[in-house]
Amino acid sequence: MEPVNTDILRLATIGSVDDGKSTLIGRLLVDTRQLFDDQLDAVVNASERRGVGDLDLSFVTDGLRAEREQGITIDVAYRYASTPDRKFIIADCPGHVQYTRNMATGASTADLALVVVDVAHGLKEQTRRHLCIAALLGVRGLVVAVNKMDAVHWSSAAFQSVVDEVETVSSELGFESITCVPTSALLGDNVVDASDHTPWYHGPTVLGALESSDAGAWSNATNGPRLPIQWVLRQPGGGRTYAGMVNGDTLHSGDVVTLLPAGIETTITALNTLHSGADTQAGAGLSIDVALADETDAGRGDLLARAPLPRVTRDVTATVCWFGERPLTTGSRLRLKHTTRVTPARIVALDGVVDVSTLTVHDGDELRTNDIGLVQLQTADPLVVDDYRDNRVTGSFVLIDEVTNATVAAGMVGRAAFL
């Protein structure tokens, strides 16, 4: 076997507790032979010791002691798989509402969500919450495993009723690609191998849907290149280059760029990538450093951009997922981290709280743990922002508790189309 470079699809599992997310991922990894022999042996042994049968597939990803004792997923497990066509980075996320912060952690870097729905129960509120968060976070492709089909005797009508529900919600949330697959993760039907129990189904297996999805190639940036400056590198002879990771469009040597928030126009005279050294261009996700034609006082927290330029502002309208234990209210003071800048911030208005069941916004005085809300905030230092829907990097921020330093909110600049 010759190892080859392939593209990477990042996916996160979402859905309610006990619908079978971890079992599905376990099945996917076992049936594609991604597990080493000793890892599979360890799962078999752990299953026997805990009295849960010959092989509890959820133990492949539920690796913590408490998870195995309670039979739940507490935090995201990251697993790595590859097929001849593609590498997968899989974030197996928890379903419980109190671990929504961990689900958001897993979904924030995902291209695609693998949704697991128990066919007998349909879309639970928690699944709707997860779909809403995934949509807010910019996930646009779904593969939906309509699971536990064995429990409804492989009924195509039961499958179709979940498909209808998923399609209604998904069109509201704006997902662009949806593939629903009737599965039994427990028995392995339509996960890797096509099932004999569903002659009425002609679509792909879960693995087939993941392999053929083009979600990983979709852009989450519809604007010009941005380079948030992380670090200034001093060059021999007294010059400086500015290091950071490119996002948005491809940046080129020779590009005329604007240093923000200062608003100084200059030119990139040299561009260095890690692999090639001096290079002509670099696309999103590459760490580079650049030299500028003009003397500037550029430093960490500043940003180089090519038109259309981001906004420079201290007043931000945003959608936030609140994870703090104490409620968020108007007047709350926090720290905000946006690109490479950290600045004090204050909530100046709470414009509404999102009802995840109906996707409507209602008035409220506070955001409680795991609520999603619309806020206006003001920062001490100016930020250089795009709307989240235009750029996942310059449109995102986190809020930090000033006392504990815990991350207490995920923030997205602007308002999602469905709110």
Added chain:
Amino acid sequence: MTLTPLRPQTTTDHLSLLESHAVYILREVAAECERPVLLFSGGKDSAVLLHLAVKAFAPGRLPFPVMHVDTGQNFPEVLTFRDQTVANLGARLLVASVQDAIDRGRVADPGPHGARNRLQTVALLDAIVEHGFDAAFGGARRDEDKARAKERILSFRDAFGQWDPRQQRPELWQLYQGRVNAGEHLRAFPLSDWTELDIWQYIEREHVALPPIYFAHERDVVRRDAMWLAVNEFIQPRPGEHVERRLVRYRTVGDATCTGAVESDAVTVDAIVREVATANVSERGATRADDRFSETAMEDRKREGYF
């Protein structure tokens, strides 16, 4: 909304993306934390980590020291490699010694043949307090173990150095935030998303130097706990065990008392890449006695403050 390619069609090989992500993490933590340190054992993962750190800050010097948590039971080739590598870089090497911790009475002496891997936790945490470090870079990967698969890239440790897997900080996007209060610290894992195969492919591409024991060589070994253990000053054959000379190499490098070799004829990085791509047993399963104590051996050690 039209869908356009997220990633440029040119330089998007996965090693460049992994490399860029790791360098991004190194720069974020170096910028946000007051006193970081990079943990360097001389193993392949920390050799890759150090290589990435050098690239992240070149042409400048490393903006943090390098620290080896030394069990005192090392493969001599690895110590030689450690000293040469650090000397070539002009980096500052700190050694946190398990022997010192034993001598100071901080931990019980496990005896001349006892495994000292777990005792590294005390030496590490003492050194973090002594030097006032608020961040420690480590080469751990999520594909190594099921507890590591659960860990954040920036992993918060309380004032006792403990990891609480039930109370991890949310980690959204690539907004790594490294703020801690006095006495607390972070572990930062830039190689989180790398697999063993990625590491070897990167070593091949970048010509990263490694200790010679990673490559196949003849060595006197005994079979114990389904592993080949090198006969040396720490490991002597027990009654009933036979010393054999075998062609072996190491897949991981840890304490010499608990790290096993695997049979292999791979003498080049290219041959190792092929071997790793077709392996049936995980690297820790094949070579680490310390992970076999219990179902959650790694989680239990990590909770106490292990790497």
